[in-house]
Amino acid sequence: MPVLTRKQELFVEHYNITGNGTESAREAGYKGNNHTLHVVGYENLRKPAIIDGIEALQRLREVRSNRSQQDMEVFLWDLIDNESEASRDRLTAAQQVQRLNGWIVDRSESKHVSGSPDEWVAAQAKAELYKRMPLEQLRAEIQKERLALTGPQEPRTEE
Secondary structure: OOOOOHHHHHHHHHHHHHOOHHHHHHHHOOOOOHHHHHHHHHHHOOOHHHHHHHHHHHHHHHHHHHHHHHHHHHHHHHHHHOOOOOHHHHHHHHHHHHHHOOOOOOHHHHHHOOOOHHHHHHHHHHHHHHHHOOHHHHHHHHHHHHHHHHOOOOOOOOO
16 A cells, blocks of 8 residues: 555544635645645545555544544443442443433433324333432343344453
């Protein structure tokens, strides 16, 4: 695979942030007016090495994002399981696990939720029920919901 120049590397990095070839060319240090920078961006986006660099950076960010969510979920489950933690903190951690997995939605987020008002009310009722459940029962319910949504999961392995 051909090696990218420093400007091309910067172009790849900025393109992954902005998604705009003209702006990425400008930020990478290419010179010229908007039309010239547009042409540079257009040409760069047709070079196989730059396309490969953009795709590789996107995959890396996706892996990091997925890993960050997994790490957060492991941390939250550890907090939930730690009986020496305050009940309020454990409940908050359980609610955060539910939010991470899309199982409950805050009222402030409700305008972004698809589905009928009845579905939203049912989800909120379930959330209220979860708040009053003993912790072990709550964890079992969450695991049951997870299985229903995603099916059986492969055991996680440390990388």
